Amino acid sequence: MSKIKIITINLYKKNKIKLDDILLNKNIDSEKFNSFMYGKGCTIIDNINYVSILDFEHFCYLNNLYVKYLDK
Numbered sequence: 001m002s003k004i005k006i007i008t009i010n011l012y013k014k015n016k017i018k019l020d021d022i023l024l025n026k027n028i029d030s031e032k033f034n035s036f037m038y039g040k041g042c043t044i045i046d047n048i049n050y051v052s053i054l055d056f057e058h059f060c061y062l063n064n065l066y067v068k069y070l071d072k
Contacts, residue, residue: 009025016045019042032063
């Protein structure tokens with residue numbers, strides 16, 4: 001059984017997470033995340049790519065990650 005990793009990530013306006021915050025997090029496998037997101041798309045606000053909180057939480061659930069959010 002795999003151990004659940006706890007990750008902390010910033011939550012931005014409209015319940016979005018910056019794609020860069022996800023890809024730069026040391027507890028998230030960027031390759032796995034990119035594969036998971038393939039075809040799902042991101043929201044672009046002020047030239048910054050954001051990921052839906054629902055997509056991110058689904059990825060975390062599938063990869064035994066527990067998320068703690070920091071509100072911005």
